Amino acid sequence: xxxxxxxxxxxxxxxxxxxxxxxxxxxxxxxxxxxxxxxxxxxxxxxxxxxxxxxxxxxxxxxxxxxxxxxxxxxxxxxxxxxxxxxxxxxxxxxxxxxxxxxxxxxxxxxxxxxxxxxxxxxxxxxxxxxxxxxxxxxxxxxxxxxxxxxxxxxxxxxxxxxxxxxxxxxxxxxxxxxxxxxxxxxxxxxxxxxxxxxxxxxxxxxxxxxxxxxxxxxxxxxxxxxxxxxxxxxxxxxxxxxxxxxxxxxxxxxxxxxxxxxxxxxxxxxxxxxxxxxxxxxxxxxxxxxxxxxxxxxxxxxxxxxxxxxxxxxxxxxxxxxxxxxxxxxxxxxxxxxxxxxxxxxxxxxxxxxxxxxxxxxxxxxxxxxxxxxxxxxxxxxxxxxxxxxxxxxxxxxxxxxxxxxxxxxxxxxxxxxxxxxxxxxxxxxxxxxxxxxxxxxxxxxxxxxxxxxxxxxxxxxxxxxxxxxxxxxxxxxxxxxxxx
Amino acid sequence: xxxxxxxxxxxxxxxxxxxxxxxxxxxxxxxxxxxxxxxxxxxxxxxxxxxxxxxxxxxxxxxxxxxxxxxxxxxxxxxxxxxxxxxxxxxxxxxxxxxxxxxxxxxxxxxxxxxxxxxxxxxxxxxxxxxxxxxxxxxxxxxxxxxxxxxxxxxxxxxxxxxxxxxxxxxxxxxxxxxxxxxxxxxxxxxxxxxxxxxxxxxxxxxxxxxxxxxxxxxxxxxxxxxxxxxxxxxxxxxxxxxxxxxxxxxxxxxxxxxxxxxxxxxxxxxxxxxxxxxxxxxxxxxxxxxxxxxxxxxxxxxxxxxxxxxxxxxxx
Numbered sequence: 001x002x003x004x005x006x007x008x009x010x011x012x013x014x015x016x017x018x019x020x021x022x023x024x025x026x027x028x029x030x031x032x033x034x035x036x037x038x039x040x041x042x043x044x045x046x047x048x049x050x051x052x053x054x055x056x057x058x059x060x061x062x063x064x065x066x067x068x069x070x071x072x073x074x075x076x077x078x079x080x081x082x083x084x085x086x087x088x089x090x091x092x093x094x095x096x097x098x099x100x101x102x103x104x105x106x107x108x109x110x111x112x113x114x115x116x117x118x119x120x121x122x123x124x125x126x127x128x129x130x131x132x133x134x135x136x137x138x139x140x141x142x143x144x145x146x147x148x149x150x151x152x153x154x155x156x157x158x159x160x161x162x163x164x165x166x167x168x169x170x171x172x173x174x175x176x177x178x179x180x181x182x183x184x185x186x187x188x189x190x191x192x193x194x195x196x197x198x199x200x201x202x203x204x205x206x207x208x209x210x211x212x213x214x215x216x217x218x219x220x221x222x223x224x225x226x227x228x229x230x231x232x233x234x235x236x237x238x239x240x241x242x243x244x245x246x247x248x249x250x251x252x253x254x255x256x257x258x259x260x261x262x263x264x265x266x267x268x269x270x271x272x273x274x275x276x277x278x279x280x281x282x283x284x285x286x287x288x289x290x291x292x293x294x295x296x297x298x299x300x301x302x303x304x305x306x307x308x309x310x311x312x313x314x315x316x317x318x319x320x321x322x323x324x325x326x327x328x329x330x331x332x333x334x335x336x337x338x339x340x341x342x343x344x345x346x347x348x349x350x351x352x353x354x355x356x357x358x359x360x361x362x363x364x365x366x367x368x369x370x371x372x373x374x375x376x377x378x379x380x381x382x383x384x385x386x387x388x389x390x391x392x393x394x395x396x397x398x399x400x401x402x403x404x405x406x407x408x409x410x411x412x413x414x415x416x417x418x419x420x421x422x423x424x425x426x427x428x429x430x431x432x433x434x435x436x437x438x439x440x441x442x443x444x445x446x447x448x449x450x451x452x453x454x455x456x457x458x459x460x461x462x463x464x465x466x467x468x469x470x471x472x473x474x475x476x477x478x479x480x481x482x483x484x485x486x
Numbered sequence: 487x488x489x490x491x492x493x494x495x496x497x498x499x500x501x502x503x504x505x506x507x508x509x510x511x512x513x514x515x516x517x518x519x520x521x522x523x524x525x526x527x528x529x530x531x532x533x534x535x536x537x538x539x540x541x542x543x544x545x546x547x548x549x550x551x552x553x554x555x556x557x558x559x560x561x562x563x564x565x566x567x568x569x570x571x572x573x574x575x576x577x578x579x580x581x582x583x584x585x586x587x588x589x590x591x592x593x594x595x596x597x598x599x600x601x602x603x604x605x606x607x608x609x610x611x612x613x614x615x616x617x618x619x620x621x622x623x624x625x626x627x628x629x630x631x632x633x634x635x636x637x638x639x640x641x642x643x644x645x646x647x648x649x650x651x652x653x654x655x656x657x658x659x660x661x662x663x664x665x666x667x668x669x670x671x672x673x674x675x676x677x678x679x680x681x682x683x684x685x686x687x688x689x690x691x692x693x694x695x696x697x698x699x700x701x702x703x704x705x706x707x708x709x710x711x712x713x714x715x716x717x718x719x720x721x722x723x724x725x726x727x728x729x730x731x732x733x734x735x736x737x738x739x740x741x742x743x744x745x746x747x748x749x750x751x752x753x754x755x756x757x758x759x760x761x762x763x764x765x766x767x768x769x770x771x772x773x774x775x776x777x778x779x780x781x782x783x784x785x786x787x788x789x790x791x792x793x794x795x796x797x798x799x800x801x802x803x
Contacts, residue, residue, distance in 0.1 A: 011518050207519070214517055377615030381626040381773065386727035391626075391773055420771060424628065446773045451727070 012210060014136065015280035017119055018129035018272075022299025031107045032116060040161075043168030047071075052437030053401035060170050066438070072362065073438075075399060077369070084358045088351055093218075095347035097225040099339050100317075101232040105219060106294035111203060111211050114162065118155055118204040119278060125151040129275055155205045156197070163196030209279035213290050223289070228320035229338055233293045235284040235315050238326060240267030266310050273297035273315055283315055368406070369397035370463040372445075372475040379480050382451065383424075388481045389448045396443070396463055398435035405434050405466045408445065412459040413479045415449030424448055432466070449479060456480050579760045583640045584778055586767055593767060600768025603761050607753065616772055620731055621748060626772045629728040631720040632656050634776040638717075640766035646752030647720070655752060658719040663704065664743030671743075673700050678738045684713045684725045687733060 045057035059068040067074040126132045167189045179185040274282050281290040283297050301315040322332040375391035409430045418427035435441040457479040464472040491503040502513045538550040586593050611622040618624035649655040663669040680697025682688040708721040715723035
């Protein structure tokens with residue numbers, strides 16, 4: 001045993017990111033504004049679908065099992081569109097990761113966006129990095145309690161608004177809003193808001209980088225997705241090392257010998273990159289799981305490099321392949337050439353292929369459907385006149401937002417059909433049925449045919465809408481007779 | 487081995503003290519929040535085992551201070567279901583069976599309720615698909631001994647067939663022509679020939695010709711002069727393709743010689759009227775159900791929708 005104290009747990013190292021301005025900070029502001037606007041505004045957009053369907057542009061109607069997105073309506077049996085979207089999301093992430101590394105983590109991930117928002121609130125209330133550190137160490141005076149209470153109150157407000165906005169996607173937003181404030185919304189709505197408020201408050205306010213480092217599987221998968229040609233936020237140690245300490249010595253010519261024969265790099269070891277890092281890492285230690293590639297250290301370092309009169313981008317986006325080229329003294333490859341390589345092109349083609357395929361299917365899909373299930377008990381029924389009757393449970397999907405009268409026909413057998421509302425005496429070659437808007441109608445179809453014939457006959461059921469578009473759909477089934485007649 | 491714990495220089499983390507071919511494992515401490523959650527789950531488990539049934543004892547588990555049980559939960563759910571169904575069940579009990587068809591919602595409920603009741607009380611004889619077997623009629627077809635409209639079916643269900651002690655039961659008795667010596671065996675063969683001719687199973691023959699006269703004297707009183715049966719006596723139509731016991735020569739001979747005496751329980755005394763109504767609706771829905779007789783037209787108003795414009799049963803999907 002050594003003298004080291006045994007640590008049973010690791011306390012979170014508090015991170016107090018310093019404020020910074022620059023290209024990437026501004027880019028993050030824009031992305032935050034866009035993503036938050038999309039999140040908060042989308043459920044309030046209206047979209048006219050006529051009297052039989054909701055007029056909310058984006059609506060996940062779990063109770064009625066419908067998903068509306070502008071002019072597209074998805075039924076549960078069309079769930080493969082959702083699968084397609086997920087496949088696109090996955091390939092899209094592969095594409096982005098192989099090209100520009102962990103851009104998702106750094107800019108667009110909700111955890112990043114909300115944490116960023118919470119950090120800014122914190123800065124607004126408690127001041128910048130140094131003030132925050134002081135306040136954290138300060139005893140619990142009234143001033144500290146007041147500041148903390150204000151900060152938590154604003155966080156809680158943002159968290160509740162986040163959780164609140166989530167539920168608007170699942171019901172008519174204006175109606176639910178009124179119900180919600182009157183206390184008459186379903187329990188699930190309050191529970192959802194409560195849970196999401198809690199998670200947003202905790203994950204954005206306290207867990208922050210711990211989510212990325214310990215909880216999220218994506219950083220680890222991305223590590224495997226990246227190769228030597230993927231862009232990553234890189235400290236160019238070949239430029240920066242050896243570091244100097246303090247501005248004075250750094251005024252010497254970079255990378256030249258000092259009087260004592262020591263080489264000097266561009267890095268002045270000012271720790272600006274560490275101070276601004278939202279995950280509290282030192283980028284100069286090289287690529288690491290904690291780096292979400294938000295680019296804030298690039299902004300911080302550029303600011304310093306400008307002040308000391310050095311070339312910017314001591315920390316910048318670079319690839320491992322570039323690094324190797326520079327060390328060999330060769331020119332680096334252009335960013336365009338890095339992006340357009342077989343791997344990214346294949347990802348892009350796959351991504352676009354899935355997307356175009358879905359669009360094509362979406363544009364050509366039928367909004368009517370038929371499912372025929374032959375009754376197997378009994379398979380056939382002999383009727384008094386010696387003919388044979390088969391029974392089928394038929395479901396008609398009317399996926400249009402208008403009621404439709406449809407005609408059901410059976411081909412492949414010389415028989416008549418009727419349903420529970422008709423009778424054999426009035427039976428003809430087809431049955432008509434009214435199907436309400438955007439609903440499935442179920443009916444029993446009886447088919448009677450002469451008793452003499454093959455044991456099994458293939459039949460085709462066709463449903464045709466008797467309205468302007470005359471859409472139709474078919475399903476296959478069998479007509480069965482007893483083995484030996486009589 | 488465990489004494490070889492040391493601080494790993496590059497990471498500053500203690501090792502677990504094991505070493506395999508020079509490979510050591512770091513004892514990396516867990517994040518504090520992780521431990522807090524772990525302890526919280528332990529506390530949750532302790533609280534849970536106090537509140538709910540948990541610890542196995544000799545013949546049962548500890549009951550838990552909340553008194554919760556899955557049986558109690560089930561009873562609560564059943565009571566909820568019962569309460570939820572109460573309005574439609576009371577509507578079913580007040581609506582006469584012949585009016586059910588006017589309300590698609592009541593009819594659907596009745597058919598579904600009948601479907602499950604059928605599985606309990608009727609399948610033993612009529613089969614799970616109501617297709618029957620020898621001596622037990624197929625309820626899917628369009629041939630009915632005692633009537634196939636929904637009120638006739640309900641009547642049969644209520645009072646049964648040939649049930650002693652029920653004065654409204656379906657009652658009739660076919661003579662055992664051979665066993666009781668009413669007809670000689672050659673006469674019986676002639677009648678059988680005629681019946682098989684009438685049902686187009688055999689060509690005309692001299693035997694059938696003789697049988698026609700015997701039939702007119704002995705059988706037509708119940709089965710009708712044209713052998714098409716009479717529902718008043720539950721006398722089957724002998725000219726159609728459906729045979730309850732069999733239409734081959736041997737079976738018909740046996741039927742004429744020894745008679746048949748099919749029975750069915752009177753369910754009126756065993757099941758509540760709503761269940762019987764539901765069973766009638768279900769049997770009627772199997773495809774062979776008949777419309778109400780014309781004399782009852784007054785009781786069947788706008789009920790029947792135009793056959794070509796009927797709305798299907800809408801299911802939320």
